[in-house]
Amino acid sequence: EVQLEESGGGLVQPGGSLRLSCEASGFTFTAFWMTWVRQTPGKGLEWVANISPDGSEKNYVDSVKGRFTISRDNAKNTLYLQMNNLRADDAALYYCVRGLNHHRCWGQGALVSVSS
Amino acid sequence: DIQMTQSPSSLSASVGDRVTITCQASQDISYHLNWYQQKPGKAPKLLIYDASKLETGVTTTYSGRGSGTDFTFTISSLQPEDTAIYFCQQFHNLPRTFGPGTEVQIK
Numbered sequence: 001e002v003q004l005e006e007s008g009g010g011l012v013q014p015g016g017s018l019r020l021s022c023e024a025s026g027f028t029f030t031a032f033w034m035t036w037v038r039q040t041p042g043k044g045l046e047w048v049a050n051i052s053p054d055g056s057e058k059n060y061v062d063s064v065k066g067r068f069t070i071s072r073d074n075a076k077n078t079l080y081l082q083m084n085n086l087r088a089d090d091a092a093l094y095y096c097v098r099g100l101n102h103h104r105c106w107g108q109g110a111l112v113s114v115s116s
Numbered sequence: 117d118i119q120m121t122q123s124p125s126s127l128s129a130s131v132g133d134r135v136t137i138t139c140q141a142s143q144d145i146s147y148h149l150n151w152y153q154q155k156p157g158k159a160p161k162l163l164i165y166d167a168s169k170l171e172t173g174v175t176t177t178y179s180g181r182g183s184g185t186d187f188t189f190t191i192s193s194l195q196p197e198d199t200a201i202y203f204c205q206q207f208h209n210l211p212r213t214f215g216p217g218t219e220v221q222i223k
Contacts, residue, residue: 061211106161
């Protein structure tokens, strides 16, 4: 069974940092692009970043460039999102998602709250 | 960035009704469009990819059409289990962008 399990969410103060992890199982992790998508009641679904199978290519939405870093450890079948200098508008449910174009598999989400 | 709009933002229809949601892109995206369904407390689920291809295991009461800038998603016979929010998403360019969603309810 294909599974994606996020962890690392929590409450952080503005300007703080958090690292999300996503452990993948049930498929060949090294064959797939991986993506982070976030969701808020106000802004809906927002694509955040993606990374190529070998980790050599990374893309980000403008609002997180320079603050967030996507990475992966293929030996551990794990995707990461390092989030620095967090702002109130980064608060969201962050989904780990498989694929470049067609998102067939989603995790259950990791909740990130940003508040003082 | 490519902007995606959807209409209506919500609808209420009776069981058995035919329901159509429209999605419009701010520029030509060819057939590079997906449709997702999201139920409360759950992650989105891919229903239609490449504008009109039905995802494996998804009911044939769902269909998608369109290319360029204008797309539609149709439920041919609305059932109670179709209550959900439906999103379109373009994958023509980065960043990928989603429509704001259409909430479908049973009357």
